[in-house]
Amino acid sequence: MRIGVFICHCGSNIGGTVDCAKVAALAATFPDVVYATDPMYTCAEPGQAAIEEAIKNYQLDGVVVASCSPRMHEPTFRRTVERAGLNRYMFEMANIREHVSWIGKDIEANTNKAAELVKMAVAKLRNNKALHAASFDVNKKVLVIGGGVAGIQAALDCAEGGIPVVLVEREATIGGKMAKLDKTFPTVDCSACILGPKMVDVAQSPNITTYAYSEIESISGYVGNFTVTIRKKTTYVDWSKCTGCGACTEKCPSKKTPDAFNEVTGLTTAITIAFPQAIPKKAVINAQHCKKLLTGKCGVCAKTCPTGAINYEMKDELVTETVGAIVAATGYDLVDWTQYEQYGGGRYPDVITSLQYERLLSASGPTGGHIVRPSDGKEPKNVVFIQCVGSRDRSIGRPYCSGFCCMYTAKQAVLTKDHMPDSQSYVFYMDIRANGKLYDEFQRRAVEEYGTEYIRGRVSKIYPDGKGHLIVKGADTLLGQAVEVEADLVVLAVGVEAAKGAARLAEKLRISYDSYGFFMESHVKLKPVETNTAGVYLAGVCQGVKDIPASVAQGSAAAAKVLSLFSKDKLQSDPQISQVDIKRCIACGKCVQTCPFGAIELFDFRGQQKARVIETVCQGCGLCTATCPQGAIQLAHFTDNQILAEVDALCQC
Amino acid sequence: MSIVYYPGCSAAGTSSDYEKSTQAVCDALGMSFTPLPDWNCCGSTPAHATSTELSAALSVRNLDIAAKMGAEKVATPCPSCLSNLRLAKKRMEKPEFRARVDELLDEASSAELPQTYSVMQLIYEKYGSEFVAHRVQRPLKGLKVACYYGCLMSRPADIMADFGHPENPQVMESLLRACGAEVVEFPLKTECCGASHGIPERQLTANLSGKILETAQNMGIDALVAACPLCQMNLDLRQKQAGKAMGKEFALPVFYYTQMMGMAFGIKLSALGLNKLVVSPEPVLKKWQAALKEGVCE
Ligand SMILES: Cc1cc2nc3c(=O)[nH]c(=O)nc-3n(C[C@H](O)[C@H](O)[C@H](O)COP(=O)(O)OP(=O)(O)OC[C@H]3O[C@@H](n4cnc5c(N)ncnc54)[C@H](O)[C@@H]3O)c2cc1C
Ligand code: SF4
Ligand code: SF4
Numbered sequence: 001m002r003i004g005v006f007i008c009h010c011g012s013n014i015g016g017t018v019d020c021a022k023v024a025a026l027a028a029t030f031p032d033v034v035y036a037t038d039p040m041y042t043c044a045e046p047g048q049a050a051i052e053e054a055i056k057n058y059q060l061d062g063v064v065v066a067s068c069s070p071r072m073h074e075p076t077f078r079r080t081v082e083r084a085g086l087n088r089y090m091f092e093m094a095n096i097r098e099h100v101s102w103i104g105k106d107i108e109a110n111t112n113k114a115a116e117l118v119k120m121a122v123a124k125l126r127n128n129k130a131l132h133a134a135s136f137d138v139n140k141k142v143l144v145i146g147g148g149v150a151g152i153q154a155a156l157d158c159a160e161g162g163i164p165v166v167l168v169e170r171e172a173t174i175g176g177k178m179a180k181l182d183k184t185f186p187t188v189d190c191s192a193c194i195l196g197p198k199m200v201d202v203a204q205s206p207n208i209t210t211y212a213y214s215e216i217e218s219i220s221g222y223v224g225n226f227t228v229t230i231r232k233k234t235t236y237v238d239w240s241k242c243t244g245c246g247a248c249t250e251k252c253p254s255k256k257t258p259d260a261f262n263e264v265t266g267l268t269t270a271i272t273i274a275f276p277q278a279i280p281k282k283a284v285i286n287a288q289h290c291k292k293l294l295t296g297k298c299g300v301c302a303k304t305c306p307t308g309a310i311n312y313e314m315k316d317e318l319v320t321e322t323v324g325a326i327v328a329a330t331g332y333d334l335v336d337w338t339q340y341e342q343y344g345g346g347r348y349p350d351v352i353t354s355l356q357y358e359r360l361l362s363a364s365g366p367t368g369g370h371i372v373r374p375s376d377g378k379e380p381k382n383v384v385f386i387q388c389v390g391s392r393d394r395s396i397g398r399p400y401c402s403g404f405c406c407m408y409t410a411k412q413a414v415l416t417k418d419h420m421p422d423s424q425s426y427v428f429y430m431d432i433r434a435n436g437k438l439y440d441e442f443q444r445r446a447v448e449e450y451g452t453e454y455i456r457g458r459v460s461k462i463y464p465d466g467k468g469h470l471i472v473k474g475a476d477t478l479l480g481q482a483v484e485v486e487a488d489l490v491v492l493a494v495g496v497e498a499a500k501g502a503a504r505l506a507e508k509l510r511i512s513y514d515s516y517g518f519f520m521e522s523h524v525k526l527k528p529v530e531t532n533t534a535g536v537y538l539a540g541v542c543q544g545v546k547d548i549p550a551s552v553a554q555g556s557a558a559a560a561k562v563l564s565l566f567s568k569d570k571l572q573s574d575p576q577i578s579q580v581d582i583k584r585c586i587a588c589g590k591c592v593q594t595c596p597f598g599a600i601e602l603f604d605f606r607g608q609q610k611a612r613v614i615e616t617v618c619q620g621c622g623l624c625t626a627t628c629p630q631g632a633i634q635l636a637h638f639t640d641n642q643i644l645a646e647v648d649a650l651c652q653c
Numbered sequence: 654m655s656i657v658y659y660p661g662c663s664a665a666g667t668s669s670d671y672e673k674s675t676q677a678v679c680d681a682l683g684m685s686f687t688p689l690p691d692w693n694c695c696g697s698t699p700a701h702a703t704s705t706e707l708s709a710a711l712s713v714r715n716l717d718i719a720a721k722m723g724a725e726k727v728a729t730p731c732p733s734c735l736s737n738l739r740l741a742k743k744r745m746e747k748p749e750f751r752a753r754v755d756e757l758l759d760e761a762s763s764a765e766l767p768q769t770y771s772v773m774q775l776i777y778e779k780y781g782s783e784f785v786a787h788r789v790q791r792p793l794k795g796l797k798v799a800c801y802y803g804c805l806m807s808r809p810a811d812i813m814a815d816f817g818h819p820e821n822p823q824v825m826e827s828l829l830r831a832c833g834a835e836v837v838e839f840p841l842k843t844e845c846c847g848a849s850h851g852i853p854e855r856q857l858t859a860n861l862s863g864k865i866l867e868t869a870q871n872m873g874i875d876a877l878v879a880a881c882p883l884c885q886m887n888l889d890l891r892q893k894q895a896g897k898a899m900g901k902e903f904a905l906p907v908f909y910y911t912q913m914m915g916m917a918f919g920i921k922l923s924a925l926g927l928n929k930l931v932v933s934p935e936p937v938l939k940k941w942q943a944a945l946k947e948g949v950c951e
Binding site: 340341342344345347395461462463464465466467471 | 810818819820821838840841844867868870871872873
């Protein structure tokens with residue numbers, strides 16, 4: 001075998017603490033190495049050209065590059081050797097940046113370690129074989145999970161690109177949080193007016209099938225060929241008959257049902273349509289409050305419904321869809337702020353959340369857009385906003401910034417003055433994060449034009465003074481003194497956390513999530529839309545806090561990823577998968593049990609049971625190879641021989 | 654050897670009524686303590702304001718005597734002593750700190766120091782509100798009260814983690830409800846009364862205690878119930894000063910929780926030190942006795 005070795009300086013990243021020329025000189029002495037050099041930037045165009053040249057000039061049949069992490073450039077260099085006519089698996093990479101130069105300062109020790117890693121890579125390469133990818137068909141249909149603004153945007157862009165979309169939303173209507181907002185910063189335009197048309201487009205698009213009031217039951221398969229089971233939760237209303245006329249909601253006698261869409265700022269009926277612009281505009285019965293379902297007596301809605309859509313016997317239904325790609329867009333929920341006992345722990349009716357306040361501001365909310373105190377229905381005069389409740393607070397395990405609360409608090413202060421010119425708003429803040437386009441200007445307007453009093457400091461206590469007011473007690477850290485504000489209404493800018501059940505969904509999707517439940521992108525900077533599972537993409541707050549413009553942008557970005565994936569008719573499967581040597585297999589079935597992807601099955605081979613790997617399902621994790629007591633399973637490109645050759649090389653150093 | 658009792662300096666002076674009633678209530682419940690011989694002041698605010706080591710040395714000396722007696726736990730009625738004793742034990746986990754304290758003590762202190770608990774927590778954990786209710790002979794009928802813990806009983810959160818939510822403890826409420834009182838949720842139950850600033854900065858304490866009294870009075874209660882000698886003094890003895898600071902006149906009796914429990918247990922009022930309260934408890938006692946009588950007629 002004729003091997004060429006390239007020891008990259010990566011500018012001074014590696015060259016600064018590794019003697020690259022020396023490593024190259026040492027590499028030249030390793031078995032089968034016929035050429036070794038130390039370029040400045042191997043990944044740059046001249047660097048890659050030099051590899052191609054060397055392959056031709058020295059008739060190389062394998063290449064080792066010692067540089068950065070394979071996660072960064074392995075695909076790059078595989079393409080390079082391929083262009084020069086080699087099989088892409090006749091290439092090995094040694095990571096001498098993240099594993100050597102960035103973590104050690106001792107040049108001599110670094111140089112020795114780099115040489116050892118290169119020696120291992122050479123030893124492995126000597127055992128490599130050309131591998132060939134099989135190709136398979138792509139099912140050009142996409143699943144979008146979550147119908148907030150991010151999911152809606154992803155669905156619309158895919159549909160526009162001619163791709164059939166399956167949109168699964170857990171609530172009765174799509175729209176997510178944005179549907180609950182009154183107006184939106186920084187332009188203060190009506191949320192429903194800008195989101196509504198997009199929701200209608202979803203309903204009217206021939207390419208989009210929406211399953212509302214539904215959740216993902218299970219997902220199997222792989223990029224290009226996922227099979228998804230969707231649980232359509234019981235609505236007790238046959239949606240194929242329901243016209244959304246609303247007659248049932250007018251007649252339902254159970255009028256004390258907490259209104260979830262209005263963030264329980266108001267009451268509704270047991271049978272509801274979330275809001276007038278709901279998509280789909282269909283009724284759902286809340287089983288916890290329906291007299292008929294609870295006691296067997298009532299049935300008013302069934303009698304009222306002109307189309308006979310009510311069905312008290314209805315059960316959950318499972319449907320199966322097959323898709324080639326998935327966009328997760330499950331958004332967020334608010335932190336449970338009632339753990340703040342110093343703010344009353346939820347006992348004071350006039351301490352409410354920012355999202356509840358949006359519903360009070362909204363003309364379609366429970367009060368028709370009049371701001372009133374929940375306790376006595378009176379208009380408040382002093383409104384106090386407290387930012388960072390459940391954000392940037394290590395004591396409750398929420399150290400991160402929720403990103404958009406500074407801005408929506410400024411918006412809510414502005415709207416408060418618009419609604420009630422005689423009112424006075426106060427905002428307790430830690431510092432103001434207004435770093436978007438037009439954001440700082442907007443926040444300044446809240447102060448300068450709307451006379452909002454901004455007080456820099458934390459609130460230590462909210463308590464009723466016994467005379468109908470709430471006393472908000474805190475520190476003014478700019479003046480260095482304690483302050484007390486007499487409030488009629490207190491609005492908490494409650495922090496954001498991942499949507500309920502996000503972790504469970506991530507496990508079904510086989511994607512990673514962080515300790516707060518946010519889904520992990522493939523690379524924080526360079527792959528913010530991809531996940532580490534091929535064919536699964538992210539959009540909106542499920543990946544990390546972001547406001548509406550950023551959520552929409554990521555929705556479109558996810559759609560672009562899907563469209564580019566679907567631009568190919570066939571995908572190449574990764575040949576780095578397991579293979580069973582049936583001569584050794586004793587059909588013990590251990591691998592079948594171990595494989596987390598269900599990629600191994602037992603089959604009948606001339607009257608004998610044997611295991612075999614389903615090529616398209618295997619993810620190449622290697623668990624089975626370590627499990628098999630017979631050593632009958634080998635993972636291509638990571639065979640026992642290849643790994644032992646590396647170990648041998650290391651032991652000889 | 655089980656629980657060793659550390660009274661704290663106030664018990665021997667300004668809060669002898671707290672001490673008396675604590676003993677009476679514990680006796681009635683059958684909770685026995687071994688007295689700590691030759692105890693000394695925990696150092697209170699002056700010590701820890703001067704030096705952490707000095708404060709710890711004073712506390713550790715007490716814990717060390719208890720340890721040598723084989724005590725499992727130390728009990729104290731006073732939240733400030735509680736806080737100093739607990740903090741000292743925690744700080745002694747650090748070897749360098751322990752070395753400095755041992756140097757001040759002129760000898761190596763016991764490797765294992767016992768943990769300190771408030772008498773209130775011990776009553777609650779050992780007997781629970783059900784047993785307490787069982788023990789009640791003259792329920793606190795017709796009395797509407799609010800519980801005031803002061804800022805130290807439940808904090809700092811990490812060293813008082815076994816006392817419920819630091820901002821909203823519920824132990825005293827449970828005990829008094831078990832005694833038959835109507836207990837309102839007092840939002841300022843853990844706010845600071847001004848503590849020892851009553852001496853160097855009288856106005857500050859008057860303002861802070863004034864806020865507490867004003868809110869309590871607005872809630873229409875008959876009495877405020879305290880658990881700390883210093884808080885009780887600021888709210889009771891200094892009630893006039895606090896009233897002046899608020900431009901109000903207060904007349905709110907401030908009991909120790911042990912006095913209230915003692916009343917409910919049918920202990921003689923003279924054994925509870927009620928005569929030491931500055932704001933007269935008379936109206937409360939009258940209301941209670943009237944309610945009890947009414948109950949008898951029923
Ligand atoms: C009080 C308040 C005011 C705000 N004001 C503004 C503003 O003025 N301007 C601005 O730019 N931003 C504002 N925001 C931020 C804005 O709400 C978000 O940026 C935006 O809603 C994010 O959209 P999303 O689609 O990622 O998430 P979401 O709106 O949360 O949508 C996620 C959707 O997924 C669904 N879902 C969740 N889990 C599942 C599951 N397992 N299966 C199926 N479906 C699921 C949810 O039901 C929901 O419909 C505000 C936020 C708050 C709290
Ligand atoms: S956006 Fe502002 S209010 Fe929200 S957590 Fe960050 S700093 Fe706090
Ligand atoms: S390597 Fe083995 S265990 Fe892993 S996915 Fe493939 S067959 Fe399953």
